[in-house]
Amino acid sequence: MNNLNFNHSSNLLIDSCYSTSNGEVRGVFFVQTIFEAKGLTQRYGSSLVLQDIQMSIQAGDIYGFIGENGAGKTTLMRIIAGLVFPTRGEISLFGKSGKELRSARRSVGFLIEVPALYPHMTAQQNLTFYSRVFGVDDASRIVEVLEIVSLREVGDKRVSEYSFGMRQRLGIAIALLNNPKFLVLDEPINGLDPSGIVEMRKILEYLAKEKGVTILISSHILSELQLLATKFGFIHKGRLVKEISSEELLKSAASQICVRTPKPVEVMHILKEKLNIATVALMNNGEIQIPKDSMELEKLMTFFLQQGIPIEGLHLSAPNLESYYMDLIGGRVS
Numbered sequence: 001m002n003n004l005n006f007n008h009s010s011n012l013l014i015d016s017c018y019s020t021s022n023g024e025v026r027g028v029f030f031v032q033t034i035f036e037a038k039g040l041t042q043r044y045g046s047s048l049v050l051q052d053i054q055m056s057i058q059a060g061d062i063y064g065f066i067g068e069n070g071a072g073k074t075t076l077m078r079i080i081a082g083l084v085f086p087t088r089g090e091i092s093l094f095g096k097s098g099k100e101l102r103s104a105r106r107s108v109g110f111l112i113e114v115p116a117l118y119p120h121m122t123a124q125q126n127l128t129f130y131s132r133v134f135g136v137d138d139a140s141r142i143v144e145v146l147e148i149v150s151l152r153e154v155g156d157k158r159v160s161e162y163s164f165g166m167r168q169r170l171g172i173a174i175a176l177l178n179n180p181k182f183l184v185l186d187e188p189i190n191g192l193d194p195s196g197i198v199e200m201r202k203i204l205e206y207l208a209k210e211k212g213v214t215i216l217i218s219s220h221i222l223s224e225l226q227l228l229a230t231k232f233g234f235i236h237k238g239r240l241v242k243e244i245s246s247e248e249l250l251k252s253a254a255s256q257i258c259v260r261t262p263k264p265v266e267v268m269h270i271l272k273e274k275l276n277i278a279t280v281a282l283m284n285n286g287e288i289q290i291p292k293d294s295m296e297l298e299k300l301m302t303f304f305l306q307q308g309i310p311i312e313g314l315h316l317s318a319p320n321l322e323s324y325y326m327d328l329i330g331g332r333v334s
């Protein structure tokens with residue numbers, strides 16, 4: 001039995017305020033909590049799919065949700081959508097929980113897995129159908145959402161003629177029909193070609209920046225999430241193991257020493273044999289990467305000098321989401 005309660009007033013956090021010299025209070029800004037999970041736990045038979053998740057998403061966030069296959073991302077999104085009822089714990093949307101969730105969900109747009117489209121119907125007809133399902137009676141909204149996802153010109157084409165990328169965009173258009181303040185997108189860029197990924201990024205950036213839509217997005221394409229998201233949540237075996245902002249990611253320590261040498265294979269061999277560094281890797285660009293915590297940079301340079309190893313370049317890798325994730329899951333980040 002779940003006995004967690006949300007303090008509804010806590011969904012408004014004072015971000016900053018200041019007073020003038022005459023004591024007048026000005027500039028009070030509020031940050032609204034759009035989504036919150038408290039102690040969220042999901043069990044299927046004997047397997048714990050989500051374990052005691054505490055998570056919150058603030059207005060304006062593009063929250064990148066990251067985790068291996070089966071980590072529990074879709075399950076959490078399905079709970080937000082009301083498709084799965086959690087075993088324990090509670091969620092709130094816009095500060096509303098319990099029985100009020102149903103009405104709160106009307107301000108949320110979902111694209112979970114692939115969109116359910118009718119291929120023999122046009123995009124407009126699909127949107128008309130979903131407008132009726134969602135109770136949206138403003139016909140002009142169909143034109144607006146087609147415009148947002150750059151499908152207005154082809155809105156009268158049958159969906160069977162659409163490419164995969166166009167279908168994904170139509171899925172976003174459907175999720176936008178009810179003018180949501182919060183979008184929940186489960187792997188929307190999965191399977192898209194590079195131009196489709198860029199197009200999707202532009203749409204999501206537009207929605208976040210111009211329309212003030214808060215977004216929760218999962219993806220395995222970490223380089224893309226790094227470009228898009230303002231905050232990252234890492235889920236591993238059903239536990240939310242870390243949350244960081246994009247600024248914190250950029251400030252995080254570089255994790256690899258990158259070495260450029262004309263004899264990479266020989267140098268790798270020497271590093272493994274003489275310095276006992278087992279995890280040295282040869283990258284596609286010909287550089288050798290050595291985990292930064294395996295040896296101090298100065299000692300490594302001295303070693304190269306002493307051994308007479310020719311070095312053309314040596315630098316620290318820029319912090320990036322992929323290596324941060326690998327370090328985190330490998331236990332090197334706390």
Ligand SMILES: Nc1ncnc2c1ncn2[C@@H]1O[C@H](COP(=O)(O)OP(=O)(O)OP(=O)(O)O)[C@@H](O)[C@H]1O
Pocket residue numbers: 044049067068069070071072073074075076
């Ligand atoms: N209805 C269900 N019944 C039993 N097990 C389920 C059910 N739904 C999901 N699972 C299991 O829960 C675990 C988490 O699945 P989930 O789809 O949430 O992971 P995910 O992080 O979204 O993975 P992926 O990146 O592969 O989409 C998996 O082991 C999955 O097999």
